[in-house]
Amino acid sequence: MSALAGVVLIVMGLLFFLSGTVGLLRFPDVFTRLHAISKADTLALGLVCAGLALHADYGALQLKLLLIWLLVIVSGATCSSLIARAALAHGIRPWQR
């Protein structure tokens, strides 16, 4: 049962990765693309890690997966702010309709 739940979580994670990548390709500028990868990919990785944790045989591996997810959340959120700030500082104006 937990193996099936793990597969479902991983597939959901892959769908969010796919949507983040589509956003990266479809959205018009650096700021909108940062939205796509910072939000969709963070949740996607969380779902994949949760799915893999259900397949893991021992607790240390589950702890490692949780740690990887937390570190990626922190670094992803911080990098998004830094890239957006650098883009504005270099005179890149946000795309508008």
Added chain:
Amino acid sequence: MTQLLGSTGIRRMMADLPALGARLALLAAIWWVLTGGSLSAWVWGVPAVLIAACLRPGLGSGGAWRWSLMGLLRFVPVFAWYNVRGALDVAVLALHPRRRPDPVLLGFPLRLPPGPSRVFMTNLINLLPGTLSTNLTAQGIEIHVLAGSDANIRILTILERRVADLFALPPAPDAPWAAKR
């Protein structure tokens, strides 16, 4: 060395020793978990942990801070809910054939005091529905909103209250409305 550092410098170093020890222990534990306890990985791990502990990674040098356990327990479910909503919003916008972003830059006046809680909030904004922080100023945070929605700004005010609770800060009064740039 003593002359170079001076008595104030040495006192500061001595006062920082317990905190340095705690950082070393935490970072070593993180390394140990990430490398699965591999002994050979410590060749890189020891310098990495030492450098990271001396650089003091975290929420900046804005003074002492602490987290409230109850605040953390109240923060996590609210954050998780809005993080899922944010990912769903952006997924729908990316995959829908006719929907397109309608972005706008806003100034969000922060009620959190300057320091670690503001840095935390600045990073948190990037994980919430439709918002991206572009700059942290003395007045507040400049935000890029993906679809120009007032609901996204309301979510920020909710999370700002949760962050104040997380950092055991007194609750702030209601925020003045965000100013469009």
